[in-house]
Amino acid sequence: MDPQDACRIAIIGLGKVARDRHVDAISRAPGARLAATADPQASLPGIPAFPSLEALLASGTGFDAVALCTPPAIRTRLAAAALAAGKHVLLEKPPGATVAEVTALTHLAHRQHRTLYATWHSRHAPAVEPARARLATRRIRAIRIDWKEDVRHWHPGQDWIWEPGGFGVFDPGINALSILTRILPRPVFVTDAELLLPANRATPIAAHLRFTDTEGLDGRAAFDWRPTGPEDWTIRIETDEGPLAIERGGRRLLEGGLLLLDQPKAEYPAIYSRFTALAGQGASEVDLAPLALVADTFLLSRRHTVEAFH
Structure with a gap:
């Protein structure tokens, strides 16, 4: 795939799981490219960095999707803002703090004609x-x-x-x-x-x-x-x-x-391959069965x- 056609992804929340898994996975997944990060305390060399999703959206930086790697309790607000701005959204597991809020996000993604992908890396x-x-x-x-x-x-x-x-x-x-x-x-x-x-x-x-x-x-x-x-x-x-x-x-x-x-496990590159495929189709994938059991x-x-x- 031409790099210009890759899904440009911004990582929101640059904590341990993002650094350990997501950054490398995006580099290894065909059709994905890391375009920016948003975190008030962390950044990556050579990648446009912003203190928040709001600052990233206001900057005019080009990107197509966000990978939300923040704690689940604050993820729904960020996902709703990204979807409203026309971005596809990948949710690190667990997808949210409650079943109801992720259900609401699913409906919002449908109305916005954007992809919502609740990942279960295992x-x-x-x-x-x-x-x-x-x-x-x-x-x-x-x-x-x-x-x-x-x-x-x-x-x-x-x-x-x-x-x-x-x-x-x-x-x-x-x-x-x-x-x-x-x-x-x-x-x-x-x-x-x-x-x-x-x-x-x-x-x-x-x-x-x-x-x-x-x-x-x-x-x-x-x-x-x-x-x-x-x-x-x-x-x-x-x-x-x-x-x-x-x-x-x-x-x-x-x-x-x-x-x-x-x-060996290669779960996160597989996640991003699936996400870019879904985004290309404009489809969502949100299975709440594990969250419902919790x-x-x-x-x-x-x-x-x-x-x-x-």
Whole structure:
């Protein structure tokens, strides 16, 4: 593709995920080009930089789309402003703080004839689609999810994740739920939940869920941000044709203990390839199933206070 025809993307919010994932992914995705950034405290060498989306829009800088990498609690206002200005919008996960606000954005994108893309990067992991194909014709009896990582490693100094709308342990936990809702042939729903909240924080540091479907699936998930040793991102599935396991967040796929696949993940370039394709078609893609499961968890949960987290 001629670089002049590439989708010109501005990154809004130049924090850890933007620097670690989005900048490189845009450079590697055919049909995408980084045109600008907007962040009050950060910039990139050689890229036009602005302190805010409003300043970027007022500058006259040419761009076609925004990638919103800010905390979810402020994302809806920014997405609405970008859509109103005629820009396509990519939402880093989770797409917003509530189901209702993302639904409203979907309607706005339709009225503006612009693309709204709610990304679920873990769905692009290499084991996800092969697992989905295998499960399409099997009877699924039970699912166990273990998603445990060290919050200090992945979110150093990020206090926003502990505030209302910051999701707490569901910031990574929703990755597991995004894989789950992609690979299963039927929708699932939460039946019981327990949230563990540090005494000095507003969002959970750990959670335990039970979920099912209309055929009585036995589903359980454990999310935990406290481990400081080996981390675990595993989904184990019992079927009428034997066990299936997705390991390392979607990098590995095992069937009956036999390793079928172990590949490096390239999730974010795949996200941008999908986004530019959608923008070229003027189409949107907003699947709220993972976010709805988190919202329902908060509705149904029993809350327990645990020791303060610092």
